[in-house]
Amino acid sequence: MNSRRAFVVWGVAVLAYVLAVVQRSSLGVSGVDAQDRFAVSAAVLSTLAVVQIAVYAGLQIPVGIALDRIGPRRLVLLGALLLTVGQAVVAVSPTIGPAIVGRILVGAGDAMTFISVIRLLPMWFSGRILPQISQWTGNLGQIGQIASAFPFALLLHTAGWSVAYSVAAGASAVGLALAFVFVRNGPVPVRTDTIPLPLPHTWSGAFHTFGHALRRPGTQLGFWSHYVTQSSGTVFSLLWGVPMLRGLGYSATEAAGFLTVIVVVGFVAGPLLGILCARFPLRRSNLVLGVVVLLGVVWTAVLLWPDHPPTWLLVLLVVAMGIGGPGSLIGFDFARSFNPMGSLGSANGVVNVGGFLAAFVMMYCIGVLLDVVSRATGDTVFAWSNFRIALTVQYLVIGFGVAMLLHARRRTRALMQVQDGIRVAPLWVALVARLRKQSVQ
Numbered sequence: 095m096n097s098r099r100a101f102v103v104w105g106v107a108v109l110a111y112v113l114a115v116v117q118r119s120s121l122g123v124s125g126v127d128a129q130d131r132f133a134v135s136a137a138v139l140s141t142l143a144v145v146q147i148a149v150y151a152g153l154q155i156p157v158g159i160a161l162d163r164i165g166p167r168r169l170v171l172l173g174a175l176l177l178t179v180g181q182a183v184v185a186v187s188p189t190i191g192p193a194i195v196g197r198i199l200v201g202a203g204d205a206m207t208f209i210s211v212i213r214l215l216p217m218w219f220s221g222r223i224l225p226q227i228s229q230w231t232g233n234l235g236q237i238g239q240i241a242s243a244f245p246f247a248l249l250l251h252t253a254g255w256s257v258a259y260s261v262a263a264g265a266s267a268v269g270l271a272l273a274f275v276f277v278r279n280g281p282v283p284v285r286t287d288t289i290p291l292p293l294p295h296t297w298s299g300a301f302h303t304f305g306h307a308l309r310r311p312g313t314q315l316g317f318w319s320h321y322v323t324q325s326s327g328t329v330f331s332l333l334w335g336v337p338m339l340r341g342l343g344y345s346a347t348e349a350a351g352f353l354t355v356i357v358v359v360g361f362v363a364g365p366l367l368g369i370l371c372a373r374f375p376l377r378r379s380n381l382v383l384g385v386v387v388l389l390g391v392v393w394t395a396v397l398l399w400p401d402h403p404p405t406w407l408l409v410l411l412v413v414a415m416g417i418g419g420p421g422s423l424i425g426f427d428f429a430r431s432f433n434p435m436g437s438l439g440s441a442n443g444v445v446n447v448g449g450f451l452a453a454f455v456m457m458y459c460i461g462v463l464l465d466v467v468s469r470a471t472g473d474t475v476f477a478w479s480n481f482r483i484a485l486t487v488q489y490l491v492i493g494f495g496v497a498m499l500l501h502a503r504r505r506t507r508a509l510m511q512v513q514d515g516i517r518v519a520p521l522w523v524a525l526v527a528r529l530r531k532q533s534v535q
Contacts, residue, residue, distance in 0.1 A: 158443020
């Protein structure tokens with residue numbers, strides 16, 4: 095545990111995740127180009143992204159079950175292979191149909207990568223370093239977003255669609271080769287306290303393990319935490335951010351700069367959130383709710399601002415979304431805390447559905463509303479006035495998630511009190527008690 099080899103395995107696995115993010119987010123920076131290449135409406139363009147995210151979300155639970163059955167190494171390799179083939183198909187697609195097939199393959203490969211890497215961590219690391227490593231995994235993976243925002247976008251606008259997507263496919267092929275050589279499952283059986291918890295020996299055992307993970311309130315708390323924190327940034331980064339910014343008059347390079355801010359902020363916020371989770375494990379849900387409040391306040395200011403919002407406010411928006419990314423990783427910390435090691439793959443799969451389920455619902459609804467509003471107003475599809483209305487979908491989707499999060503938190507805390515005798519007081523009660531204690535001292 096925590097050995098030099100552990101860091102080598104982790105490093106190569108993270109590289110595979112970085113390349114998966116490159117492929118995932120490549121459509122976000124080429125949305126306008128895709129509309130021109132395939133001559134489709136905003137609703138059809140959203141379908142190109144939605145089908146990718148729908149496949150990603152739909153495969154999380156099957157992949158989680160497979161993780162507990164066969165381990166993460168094979169799925170990292172299969173994911174890299176599917177990403178390579180998927181981007182190669184997109185590269186040569188003359189029409190929207192084959193491109194959708196390619197993005198389905200990309201979604202499937204992407205679905206296998208992140209939770210496989212997360213599943214590797216407790217197989218190679220232990221102790222208080224785990225929350226930190228989890229945060230660094232998520233943050234380092236977002237380097238792929240920078241790669242798609244700049245090198246990929248530059249290649250797209252200079253060498254063309256086919257060359258850019260072919261190079262992206264080749265990068266995933268390199269990642270596949272490196273993962274084949276270096277990535278290995280950790281020591282099995284893994285032990286929690288004194289109870290051996292190996293990977294299930296049968297598929298029926300894996301499904302039984304998944305059922306237990308799904309029913310645990312702590313897993314559900316992780317799902318809704320991921321749902322409310324990640325979805326807004328995912329919608330912005332994967333599809334509608336660049337068209338929105340172009341509608342506000344920013345150039346493609348300036349729009350890519352905004353996407354980069356999201357990643358840079360994540361590098362700062364991620365380790366801080368990891369430290370806070372390790373130090374205050376009973377207050378992790380308050381961190382999640384704090385991130386949601388921040389996102390809600392900033393989005394409201396952007397959408398209600400008279401005329402075009404100023405650049406400083408848009409920077410504040412991407413900063414908030416940059417915090418939302420690592421904030422969503424707290425969901426996996428809940429999964430790790432409330433599940434035994436043998437069901438962690440299933441639990442992580444459930445959690446990872448959350449943010450992407452919310453994202454593909456919002457992506458599609460925003461595309462439909464953009465078409466409807468543009469026809470009603472006569473403006474171009476990507477006009478800011480259209481986005482101002484379409485983006486209000488977020489309040490309905492995330493508001494529902496917050497209500498479900500609070501319900502899951504109540505159930506989790508009630509179970510903790512019954513099983514472990516741990517009673518978690520409301521945050522304001524804990525703060526008042528601490529202030530009184532400090533005044534007495």
